[in-house]
Amino acid sequence: MLDFSFEYQVDGFRLAPALTTERGVTALYGPSGAGKSLTLLCLVGLRRPRQGWIRLNGRTLFDATAGIHVPPHRRRVGLVFQEYALFPHLTVTGNLAYGLQGLSRTEARDRVGAMLRLLRLEAFGAHYPGELSGGQRQRVALGRGLIVQPDLLLLDEPFSALDQMERERLRAEVLELLPGFGGTTLLVTHSLQEAYLMAGRMAVIDGGRILQAGPRDEVLRHPRDRRVAEHVGASNIFRGVVLNQADVQGGIIRGTAAGESGAGGIVWHGERLAVSGTLPPPGTDVEFCIRPEDVRLVWPERVSERPNVIRGCLTSEVKRGVDYQLRFRAEGSIAQAGDIEIHCSEHLHYLMKLQPGNQLWIALPPDKLHVLARVEGAPD
Amino acid sequence: MDLFPILLSIRVATLSTILAGLFGIALAWLLARKRFPGWTLLEAVVVLPLILPPTVVGFYLLMLLGRSGPLGAILETAGLEIVFTWRAAVVAATVASLPLVVKAAQAAFEAVDPRLEAAARTLRPAASVFLTVTLPLAWRGILAGYILAFARGMGEFGITLMLAGSIPGRTQTLPLAIYDAVQVNDLAQANALAIITIAIVSLLLFVLGRLPRVRL
Known part of the structure; x- marks a missing residue:
């Protein structure tokens, strides 16, 4: 288990991340300049934080108060860089064996041999990194980190230097290799897709702080506040006021079907929206969000069966490979909320004969509406 | 022909290359990899001998190391006499060639990808990383600096004259001997010494051009 909370200051940037994470892959996800790589450098011991502590599987790697700062090579932390950072003057074998200094010659040779087999590079032991393909280099870099059996593996944007096809192939390869490694992996990435694909857990970082961490779907579906929601692609963020429970008697937009019993509601530009899940006390001013792929397009004959149905028109569409990004403007007072972004499959787009200017109904499923906490320190 | 100036110059250039090499590597590494208060000042001071007239450098070294x-006073009580001995020629050549080593090695260190060192540091102690990753990747640039330093040591004139004088058989190096020969109109002697100098420097340039490249 990796557990840290520290503070590091450099050139006016204050890095103060705190995270507790378990075995398996955790994505450290955030935009450029969020402090991702600097966090890795602190974890690995190449930068010394001013305050705080870093613990790994019960070992203290750093503790400012106790004056503990374990040097990088004693931390049992592996580091794999973007573009791999292989030693160009050493062969594949030399690269893999680099961290095996304390072992006897035969033991080191056995380990290197086993790693070469695992990486499917038996024939390349005597090759130099310059003679390998991108995928082979990546495997060597991963092998060099894993061969010393670290407790923590840090992957610093390992795929961002590659083209799309190569990236997908290498992600698959890494996913294949990682389960054999029983430790904790921290994958630094600025790609939400990559975070989703590779990691079971996710930590969203921005401005030097971890904004939210937890199981991947929990973070994606239930972002804590507006900043996290924006980062994880829950791009429909609106404001409303929590409704009194007593008022929610089927009180749903446009007099459509009753909401689920026990559901609370939000008053949204004069309309009532059913929301499942717990809500703050009635009268509270709240922000809430829904992911674009969670907005439902409703067939006209099914309108009466659905809660939270809104009528409006499609203002624009962008085809993005296999799906469409649509923008929808509601009729009436909800138009003040701004456009609603919707992602829908190419198939559904075809079936509903969608095109900009079309009138249509959409539904915001009560269980997909998620109330956000107020951003700390934000103005009212 | 008197071989003394040739042997002295080779000795002086060898020793000054070793000294400038050791100090130069340390300074270059500091300048390439660390940021600290006084960094700018240090970088400026290091190149001073390259910019100032040799007589000026020699004059201040004389003031510093003289009796x-x-x-100089401290060294004299320790029984080490510098000024107007062959050691002064070594000091002069070291000071003159230090900037060449530092500049070449600094560029070489800066060309080493810091991520290679970072990856290496997670696997081995810092000293081992320096010896097994940083140096092997920078050695070609560093060696080029050494060869320039050796050539500078062979050719040092101004600082040497100020600090060591030109005492035949004691401190008269190859360039000083050539100057002396010309002064007394012994052109054959000057020519012989000049050709030997050219031969030695040419050999060095040849070696420099043949250094193997590191595969990247």
């Missing part, structure tokens, strides 16, 4: 100079 009444602050460092």
Whole structure:
């Protein structure tokens, strides 16, 4: 288990991340300049934080108060860089064996041999990194980190230097290799897709702080506040006021079907929206969000069966490979909320004969509406 | 023909290359990899001998290392006499060639990807990383600096004259001997010494051009 909370200051940037994470892959996800790589450098011991502590599987790697700062090579932390950072003057074998200094010659040779087999590079032991393909280099870099059996593996944007096809192939390869490694992996990435694909857990970082961490779907579906929601692609963020429970008697937009019993509601530009899940006390001013792929397009004959149905028109569409990004403007007072972004499959787009200017109904499923906490320190 | 100036110059250039090499590597690494208060000042001071007239550098070294100079007095009580001995020629050549080593090695260190060192540091102690990753990747640039330093040591004239004088058989190096020969109109002697100098420097350039490249 990796557990840290520290503070590091450099050139006016204050890095103060705190995270507790378990075995398996955790994505450290955030935009450029969020402090991702600097966090890795602190974890690995190449930068010394001013305050705080870093613990790994019960070992203290750093503790400012106790004056503990374990040097990088004693931390049992592996580091794999973007573009791999292989030693160009050493062969594949030399690269893999680099961290095996304390072992006897035969033991080191056995380990290197086993790693070469695992990486499917038996024939390349005597090759130099310059003679390998991108995928082979990546495997060597991963092998060099894993061969010393670290407790923590840090992957610093390992795929961002590659083209799309190569990236997908290498992600698959890494996913294949990682389960054999029983430790904790921290994958630094600025790609939400990559975070989703590779990691079971996710930590969203921005401005030097971890904004939210937890199981991947929990973070994606239930972002804590507006900043996290924006980062994880829950791009429909609106404001409303929590409704009194007593008022929610089927009180749903446009007099459509009753909401689920026990559901609370939000008053949204004069309309009532059913929301499942717990809500703050009635009268509270709240922000809430829904992911674009969670907005439902409703067939006209099914309108009466659905809660939270809104009528409006499609203002624009962008085809993005296999799906469409649509923008929808509601009729009436909800138009003040701004456009609603919707992602829908190419198939559904075809079936509903969608095109900009079309009138249509959409539904915001009560269980997909998620109330956000107020951003700390934000103005009212 | 008197071989003394040739042997002295080779000795002086060898020793000054070793000294400038050791100090130069340390300074270059500091300048390439660390940021600290006084960094700019240090980088400027290091190149001073390259910019200032040799006589100026020689004059201040004389003030520093002479019998009444602050460092010279200490060294004299320790029984080490510098000024107007062959050691002064070594000091002169070291000071003159230090900037060449530092500049070449600094560029070489800066060309080493810091991520290679970072990856290496997670696997081995810092000293081992320096010896097994940083140096092997920078050695070609560093060696080029050494060869320039050796050539500078062979050719040093101004600082040497100020600090060591030109005492035949004691401190007269190859360039000083050539100058002396010309002064007394012994052109054959000057020519012979000049050709030997050219031969030695040419050999060095040849070696420099043949250094193997590191595969990247």
